[in-house]
Amino acid sequence: MIALDVLLDPALLQSIPRFLTPILLAALGGALCERAGVFNIGLEGFILTGAFCAVLGAFFFGSPVMGAISAMAGGVLMALIFAEFHLRRPGDPIVVSIAINLLAAGLTLYLLSAIFGVTGAFRDPGIQGFAMIHIPVVRDIPVIGQLFSGQSPLYYIALVVAVAMHFFFRFHRLGLRMRAAGENPQGLVVGGVDPRIVRLYALVACGMLCGLAGAQLSIANVTLFVDNMSAGRGWIAVVAVLLTRGNPLAVLGIALVFGFVDSLSFRVQGYGAPQQFTDMMPYLATLAVLIGLSFWRKTRQTRA
Amino acid sequence: MMATDTGFAARLGPWVAVIAWLFAILLVLMIAVGASLDQAVSGFFNGAFGGRNSAYLMTTIGRSALIIGMALAVLISFRAGLYNIGGEGQLVVGGIVAALVGIYLPGPGPMVLAVGILAAMAAASLWAVLAGALQVYLGVPLLIGSLLLNYPARYISSYLVGHPFRDVAAGLPQTHMVPQGAWIPNFPGTRLDMGIILVLLAAVFTIVYAYRTVPGYRTRMNGLAPDFARASGLPVKRLVFQTLAMSGAIAGLVGAIAVFGVHYRFSDGMLVQPLYAWTGIIAVLMVGMVPWAVPLSGFFFAAVQTGAAGMERTAGIPKEIGLIMQAAIILFVASRLAVVNLAGSARGEGNDDRA
Numbered sequence: 080m081i082a083l084d085v086l087l088d089p090a091l092l093q094s095i096p097r098f099l100t101p102i103l104l105a106a107l108g109g110a111l112c113e114r115a116g117v118f119n120i121g122l123e124g125f126i127l128t129g130a131f132c133a134v135l136g137a138f139f140f141g142s143p144v145m146g147a148i149s150a151m152a153g154g155v156l157m158a159l160i161f162a163e164f165h166l167r168r169p170g171d172p173i174v175v176s177i178a179i180n181l182l183a184a185g186l187t188l189y190l191l192s193a194i195f196g197v198t199g200a201f202r203d204p205g206i207q208g209f210a211m212i213h214i215p216v217v218r219d220i221p222v223i224g225q226l227f228s229g230q231s232p233l234y235y236i237a238l239v240v241a242v243a244m245h246f247f248f249r250f251h252r253l254g255l256r257m258r259a260a261g262e263n264p265q266g267l268v269v270g271g272v273d274p275r276i277v278r279l280y281a282l283v284a285c286g287m288l289c290g291l292a293g294a295q296l297s298i299a300n301v302t303l304f305v306d307n308m309s310a311g312r313g314w315i316a317v318v319a320v321l322l323t324r325g326n327p328l329a330v331l332g333i334a335l336v337f338g339f340v341d342s343l344s345f346r347v348q349g350y351g352a353p354q355q356f357t358d359m360m361p362y363l364a365t366l367a368v369l370i371g372l373s374f375w376r377k378t379r380q381t382r383a
Numbered sequence: 384m385m386a387t388d389t390g391f392a393a394r395l396g397p398w399v400a401v402i403a404w405l406f407a408i409l410l411v412l413m414i415a416v417g418a419s420l421d422q423a424v425s426g427f428f429n430g431a432f433g434g435r436n437s438a439y440l441m442t443t444i445g446r447s448a449l450i451i452g453m454a455l456a457v458l459i460s461f462r463a464g465l466y467n468i469g470g471e472g473q474l475v476v477g478g479i480v481a482a483l484v485g486i487y488l489p490g491p492g493p494m495v496l497a498v499g500i501l502a503a504m505a506a507a508s509l510w511a512v513l514a515g516a517l518q519v520y521l522g523v524p525l526l527i528g529s530l531l532l533n534y535p536a537r538y539i540s541s542y543l544v545g546h547p548f549r550d551v552a553a554g555l556p557q558t559h560m561v562p563q564g565a566w567i568p569n570f571p572g573t574r575l576d577m578g579i580i581l582v583l584l585a586a587v588f589t590i591v592y593a594y595r596t597v598p599g600y601r602t603r604m605n606g607l608a609p610d611f612a613r614a615s616g617l618p619v620k621r622l623v624f625q626t627l628a629m630s631g632a633i634a635g636l637v638g639a640i641a642v643f644g645v646h647y648r649f650s651d652g653m654l655v656q657p658l659y660a661w662t663g664i665i666a667v668l669m670v671g672m673v674p675w676a677v678p679l680s681g682f683f684f685a686a687v688q689t690g691a692a693g694m695e696r697t698a699g700i701p702k703e704i705g706l707i708m709q710a711a712i713i714l715f716v717a718s719r720l721a722v723v724n725l726a727g728s729a730r731g732e733g734n735d736d737r738a
Binding site: 120164165168169170171173174175177178179180182184186188189191192193311314317318321353355356358362363365366369370373374376377 | 412415416466468517521522523524526527528530531532534535538539541542545546658661664665668701703704705706707709710711713714715717718719
């Protein structure tokens with residue numbers, strides 16, 4: 080077993096939000112789609128586009144905020160393409176998602192060579208990344224300080240969005256309509272609301288959140304863009320959404336687990352484990368969580 | 384969901400619009416990098432079908448063999464209603480096993496080749512069955528489970544060629560070369576390997592199996608009407624494993640062909656980066672899972688990829704334009720055909736009571 084002092088290692092705690100934030104942001108976007116009845120497994124492509132556009136904005140405008148804004152714009156563009164082919168035309172969402180993922184992989188590399196004249200990766204001191212936010216007082220509290228201070232602004236945004244989305248689905252009119260679009264679209268039609276419009280809103284917001292997830296990868300965790308930077312995080316976010324059926328607070332919990340495993344495997348690498356094994360950990364952890372939850376549901380069903 | 388067709392012109396109209404859209408996208412992309420149109424066009428056709436002694440055409444055919452192979456693996460499982468999108472992992476497992484057998488098994492070349500191919504098929508088959516077991520026994524939807532297994536396959540193979548089995552002198556993360564005796568021979572006078580014959584055999588097998596055998600019939604029934612299949616007492620679980628085993632075996636065969644016929648070794652990422660598995664999926668989706676059309680769409684996408692490489696050589700257009708075009712084609716075509724309904728069936732898969 081891993082000793083407790085390793086688990087409470089300040090450096091480990093400090094790194095959890097880095098890994099958690101992209102998955103949380105993307106999964107929250109996915110939760111909107113899930114609740115609104117859009118089966119969106121193209122999060123990977125949304126994130127990748129966001130990561131690229133973030134570098135684009137941060138480089139040309141020289142500010143991380145502009146980077147985040149252009150990341151959102153990139154994510155929204157992908158969301159609109161998704162909407163055009165899935166909502167306005169009768170495209171199957173899985174087919175559209177696969178196409179979106181390929182499109183993002185191709186487009187980011189194409190523009191990388193077209194705009195910066197490089198292949199594979201772009202790093203430049205001109206890319207302005209986010210500065211970490213250090214909160215006075217809080218940063219001196221053990222454990223809490225490492226988890227909540229000295230992090231990227233996008234992390235705090237992600238936490239706020241998770242909580243806000245919980246109330247949005249409960250109380251906000253649009254939130255309620257999104258749930259109706261997912262659970263009983265005919266009811267919405269009877270109420271004079273076109274479910275497709277509601278789903279469009281969900282997709283656009285999902286694009287923004289996934290864009291920010293990409294920005295966290297490319298202008299907060301590091302300041303560069305590399306080929307296939309999203310590296311499967313979109314799929315882990317999809318799993319988080321499916322597991323929680325789009326419940327934002329549960330998404331937060333799952334993202335915390337994945338963030339913890341990620342940073343743990345990152346630490347283990349420091350003790351000499353080969354990089355490939357630590358790279359593999361998040362996916363094995365995801366499978367383990369999937370299996371565990373399905374057992375838990377099964378036992379609960381038999382008891383009930 | 385198909386519109387009611389009134390006549391030939393009405394049916395043709397939308398397709399003209401699709402082609403116009405695709406050309407518009409191509410043009411915008413080319414203008415963005417300042418490439419000239421005639422260079423791009425000639426580069427595309429030369430890259431896909433030309434070259435000295437038709438060398439590029441042979442590359443296109445060789446690549447289409449791999450893509451068609453992956454498409455067959457997809458076809459066999461998708462038609463059974465099993466959304467195995469983990470072809471990439473199965474391909475990689477097949478490739479690495481083929482390479483290791485090829486390098487370390489002593490004996491005459493043809494025997495090494497045969498054992499290598501069979502071992503690759505068996506290993507990839509197991510990898511696919513693992514995804515099936517996750518669904519059947521542990522409630523992990525196949526769509527997700529098969530995909531997540533891509534990553535361990537990728538990283539384990541990357542570790543194996545990066546550390547224990549690395550050809551250290553070569554400097555790159557790759558294995559030693561397979562002895563020449565075990566290579567799949569080229570067609571005389573060309574640079575095209577005979578692996579395509581194996582793929583064609585697999586294709587014939589797939590079609591005969593699906594349409595002329597009882598398990599094939601049951602598998603199709605399970606795909607088209609799962610409730611009926613279950614109600615009529617078919618061994619649904621066994622069908623899942625049978626189908627996935629075959630699907631994985633074909634992916635493994637493709638991995639072995641890539642090793643014994645094309646690269647003669649396994650280097651890190653060589654089966655992942657060209658996106659063979661994903662291209663196989665879209666080649667199947669584009670033709671609405673119609674078996675006889677799959678070789679055509681496989682060849683078409685192979686030509687788009689090698690043509691794009693040609694455009695990069697002659698007109699300086701980044702070759703990723705091929706990827707963008709593939710995605711655009713799928714978007715425009717899939718949204719028109721609307722013959723597949725993956726999402727509907729994929730959603731119900733994880734339910735414990737059904738599995």
